[in-house]
Amino acid sequence: MFTDFYYILRKKGVPVTVTEWLSFIEALYKGFFQSSLNHLYYIGRAFLVKSEAYYDMFDEAFNEYFGGIKTDPSELEKVLNWLENPLHRLPKLTPEEAQEFHRRLEELKKEYNIEELMKKFRERLMEQKERHDGGSKWIGTGGTSPFGAYGYHPGGIRVGGESWMQSASKVAGERRFRNYRNDIILDVRQTKMALKKLRELKREGLEEELDLDGTIDKTAKQGGEIDLVFNKSRENSVRLILLMDTGGSMLPYTELCERLFSAASQMEHFKEFRYYFFHNCIYQDVFEDMANYKRVPTEKLFSNFHKGYKVVIVGDARMAYSELFDVNGCIDYFYSNDKPGLEWLLKIKEHFPHSVWLNPTHRSFWGHYTVDTISKIFPMFELTLDGLKDAVKALVSKPKMPSFHN
């Protein structure tokens, strides 16, 4: 039942796992959805989607799968009018009736599936011409037909009815959660969260954790006179260097890079955080300021910072062929380089094995020759939330050295 919906969810990018799907199905069979699309939407979402970032994709998937329920607006309105005031509220069920009802529920579950229901619902909408209450076929109130409001029919479709804030398909159709998607925006907070994963815990700093074994040892040696021994608590020991491209082609991504930068600098999460700028490609100097005035020799990075530093380079990696491969290829007229940029990049990778390249352009634009070459030196990731997460993963795992030498 609904298995297609699972695949649509996956296709839309909602990371639903089988475990979650099974508990969803379990809830379905236990009758928690009360045969209403609204329940299915809200409760289903609670089971299947575990971050507001995926709400929008869920909405899309829901629309695709259940969107067919939208009937002709004029027809639907008529139906809703009929259903608004049920002639009678259903009486309370006696235990026997409830049992009978449950038995029937099981039967019906076997008998019907939702696709069929939807089809029949639409057919009946077309057929039906007048208000209907009670009975078991037409859309109405208080009956046992699968369609209508206030009625008892497991696995049926509710039309209007209770005062939900909004109907499910309408909510899904509005796609109110579009702004929460994480493949679109990457705000400072999210960036911080992704960067927080970048850590290596080491015992450093103040001694504040009780070392039990040490305490017992020492106490015993002193003949029972208690002597407390403390350990240093574990702290993040990651040192990070951020190298950012300020070239003209990066202009459209300024804001994105700023967010990454402010997240990294605001965090106080790293043992040390340094940042430098470069223009299109890295040569013998990097710069302390964005306008590229204050030079720092690239060699100095190698002498000042040891291998353990993690390096994140941000740039589109798109440049003229000569900028990467030629002596004096630098785009700036007054700047000459006696080694091609490629050599410097290889040197950086060699000295800082834990280094990655974040590219703000979409993966589909990476076909360019220089991008391709650079991505063979540095593992390259998109500057999106998911890309950033992967980059962080790559930074903390064992580095792969470039597989080619030119």
Added chain:
Amino acid sequence: MDYNVNSYKGSDDYIASKPLMEIVNVAVALGKPLVIKGEPGTGKTLLAHSIAKALGKKLIIWNIKSTTKAKDGLYVYDTVQRLNDARFKDKDISDIRQYIKLGKLGQAFASPEQVVLLIDEIDKADIEFPNDLLNELDEMSFHIPELDEEIRAKHRPIVIITSNSEKELPDAFLRRCIFHYIEFPDEEMMERIVKVHYPDIETKLIREAIKKFYWIREVDGLRKKPSTSELLDWIKALALGGINPEKITTEIPFLGTLLKNELDTGRFVRLSSAQGGFGFRRR
């Protein structure tokens, strides 16, 4: 259906949206932890209080701090006390039990009746914290090696977990939970919420204040958007100050209760003087 008999329908001091109520009921019926996320001030913590009140159950609150460890919630073995007692002969130190103190989660499991357990602001703790609780929340039991004893929940507690998305929660953890994101309430809902808190304040004042409140929230680039709790404070201040509802339409008294960031206040004052008190651009 039988789960409806004792279901949660909001309490008189808390307005829950219909979907949220249903989700709470499903979580209670299936015994799954419910993770609640949302903007600050959308009533995540209050939800647990409301559930406890509405269902007539005891509420156990476990406030998470950055230093909280998962084991703290289960039990604490006070070794230093025991070591200290060992020096004097007045206590029987071979009874470890007296040095084991149950944490909040442990208390919830050990309780003779079903309780509501609120794990508040779980994202404040270390990133790995939720993972350390996986098994305990799944099985609703844990083992105390010192006693070689199993603490097993007599009644699965109703577990409500709140998160401000300061850190993302691990997938393995979320897979076992039910998740709901509380949206910021719309104006209509907000009016109901305010009325629950201040039934005596006149409707006109509330409406005008809410209108203004949403306009302020729309202002671009605020570092911290005012939330429900700030609105409630503001309305209270307005009512206590005897402010005429007409006055709110042209100026904002007690702005400090709504905007708490100096930069925001500065930005807002500049904007509103440029645009005029009504929020329309001057012609």
